[in-house]
Amino acid sequence: MNNLSFPAGRALDFIALGRACVDLNANEIHRPMEDTVTFTKYVGGSPANIAIGMARLGMCTGFVGRVSDDQMGRFIVRYFERNGIDTSGMITDRPGSVTGLAFTEIKSKDDCSILMYRDHAADLNLEPRDVEESYIANAKALLISGTALAKSPSREAVFVALQYARKHGTVVLFDLDYRPYTWASSEETAVYYNLAAAQCDVIIGTREEFDQMESFERHTVKDDGYTAGKWFDHHARIVVIKHGKDGSFAFTKEGERIEGTTFPANVVKTFGAGDSYAAGFIHGLIQGWDIARSMEYGAAGASIVISNHSCSDAMPTLAQVEDYIALCRSGRFVSQS
């Protein structure tokens, strides 16, 4: 049991709102982008990855977002459909916009980076009128992602979705998902992140992302307890602060501090950890599991995804997560490092 109350009798368990894009992950790993010539194409974009993760875990999942009116946009929608994601909340953007591309460079397991091509990205053209009140009202949970706040009209669309969710008791989760290249300034980011976070029931981010949100504060000691505590005067009931391979901490409105476990991994690349963690964690919360067990599923899912080449395609099923936890607990996990 956790401290959230998800409404019963809703058609969808979960909706993600924001960008659905394309990842082009380097095939020739352990070398710089300059020397990489072939890539594998996957669906990408943090909220899209989380939606795919939730669908793989058996959650009835929908997506709200705009995709480009071209082969890339259709690739995304078809992949969602094949994964059982409801695409009735997705809109094909007017001609002229494109799908955001993330070229990933995998130099080593500790040195990965992403080169983004996001000029005229269709996802940021999401408009307030694209968000249907009845769609949000028919889901148990809504995930918003920080990048969707970076520009108008997508920014306003997020606030409209937040308003509908609060009105109908849909639990709102905020994945901070801070991608600096999308934002005009640090102050702009901090202001809109804070405005959105005040409307959310669960806030999930890395320590660095929370630092970004607090960048205009004079308070100099930025510890996790201080950061989480601020949000419990608003709507938040759970705040999760992630620390990469050092794990994560969850704080609750009731004053608990829960340390998340981590699992070993044969790391291929580090990105995708946060998205698979979010899927496993949110799935657990919706199932009514306690926070520690939900964090455990998130962490195991993260280890599975970082041990694979893709983010979206590698999202595990429930059976895969459970087998992985059992393998690690049995002491039979074989580290290749």
Ligand SMILES: Nc1ncnc2c1ncn2[C@@H]1O[C@H](COP(=O)(O)OP(=O)(O)OP(=O)(O)O)[C@@H](O)[C@H]1O
């Ligand atoms: N090297 C690792 N080994 C094992 N587990 C890891 C590793 N890196 C991350 N994780 C797991 O994934 C969770 C989330 O990771 P992290 O804090 O890096 O999120 P993130 O920065 O949002 O990820 P991303 O790189 O996808 O943006 C961690 O709490 C941990 O459980």
Ligand SMILES: O=C(O)C[C@@H](O)[C@H](O)C(=O)CO
């Ligand atoms: O979020 C993005 O736009 C890129 C992702 O799809 C990428 O795979 C990643 O960074 C996952 O966290």
